[in-house]
Amino acid sequence: MTAFIDSHAHLADQAFDEDRDLVIERARVTGAQGIVCIGESLATAARAAEIAAAHPGFCWHTAGVHPSDAAAWDAARDSDGIRAEIGRGAVAIGECGLDYHYDHSPRDRQREAFAGQLALAAEMALPVIVHTREAEDDTRDMVCDAGRAGVRGVLHCYTGSAALAEAALDVGWYVSFSGIVTFKKWTDVALLRMVPDDRLLAESDAPYLAPVPQRGRRNEPAWVSFTVTRLAAARGVDAAALGECTVENARRLFALAPR
Ligand SMILES: [Zn+2]
Ligand SMILES: [Zn+2]
Numbered sequence: 001m002t003a004f005i006d007s008h009a010h011l012a013d014q015a016f017d018e019d020r021d022l023v024i025e026r027a028r029v030t031g032a033q034g035i036v037c038i039g040e041s042l043a044t045a046a047r048a049a050e051i052a053a054a055h056p057g058f059c060w061h062t063a064g065v066h067p068s069d070a071a072a073w074d075a076a077r078d079s080d081g082i083r084a085e086i087g088r089g090a091v092a093i094g095e096c097g098l099d100y101h102y103d104h105s106p107r108d109r110q111r112e113a114f115a116g117q118l119a120l121a122a123e124m125a126l127p128v129i130v131h132t133r134e135a136e137d138d139t140r141d142m143v144c145d146a147g148r149a150g151v152r153g154v155l156h157c158y159t160g161s162a163a164l165a166e167a168a169l170d171v172g173w174y175v176s177f178s179g180i181v182t183f184k185k186w187t188d189v190a191l192l193r194m195v196p197d198d199r200l201l202a203e204s205d206a207p208y209l210a211p212v213p214q215r216g217r218r219n220e221p222a223w224v225s226f227t228v229t230r231l232a233a234a235r236g237v238d239a240a241a242l243g244e245c246t247v248e249n250a251r252r253l254f255a256l257a258p259r
Pocket of ligand 2: 095
């Protein structure tokens with residue numbers, strides 16, 4: 001069995017309202033050593049905190065404001081809300097970042113919300129979970145500035161360029177791959193090989209982006225095993241050893257207490 005940690009799952013999503021505990025149990029018996037439950041809004045973070053409280057030492061939660069919702073970012077109110085979740089044990093800030101593909105919020109507002117959360121990460125000495133899509137230059141500038149100021153984080157569900165990954169790795173950041181790397185259209189094997197063993201994370205991004213051979217279904221953390229297998233094949237290493245890297249790296253980045 002391949003051990004792994006799912007570094008990014010939206011378990012608070014209503015897609016799991018009917019069977020959340022079963023989903024978590026399936027992950028556990030498949031080899032998961034933990035699941036980071038993403039709070040992509042303050043409302044979601046509160047639900048993710050309950051999930052974490054119900055599964056101590058196995059589920060953890062995060063709190064942030066997604067770039068899609070950046071138009072509603074209110075620095076004082078939302079920073080306080082995130083601080084309150086950190087007080088309840090949130091292990092990271094996010095997901096936050098920049099999405100110039102969907103542009104659900106104006107870009108200047110996205111940058112403002114992202115900058116606010118990077119500043120909070122520096123203040124609270126917590127890692128940041130970053131969503132980035134078609135926003136490479138601004139992401140590089142903001143991540144590198146934060147990284148040089150001592151902030152650590154991860155580029156989640158990474159599908160960007162080698163250059164952006166390299167820039168983030170250079171300032172001590174991590175890169176996380178999702179089930180997208182199992183899709184037939186994924187051809188960038190070099191990207192899967194360039195992330196060092198000690199900076200690599202794997203994630204489901206559940207309920208979205210189920211890996212092959214489950215593609216098209218509601219995704220769940222157990223299936224991160226398929227993504228780890230794919231990453232290991234690309235890197236020419238043993239899946240169990242690579243899975244163990246994802247465990248160690250997630251524990252280090254998010255300061256997860258082992259069970
Ligand atoms: Zn995302
Ligand atoms: Zn996400």
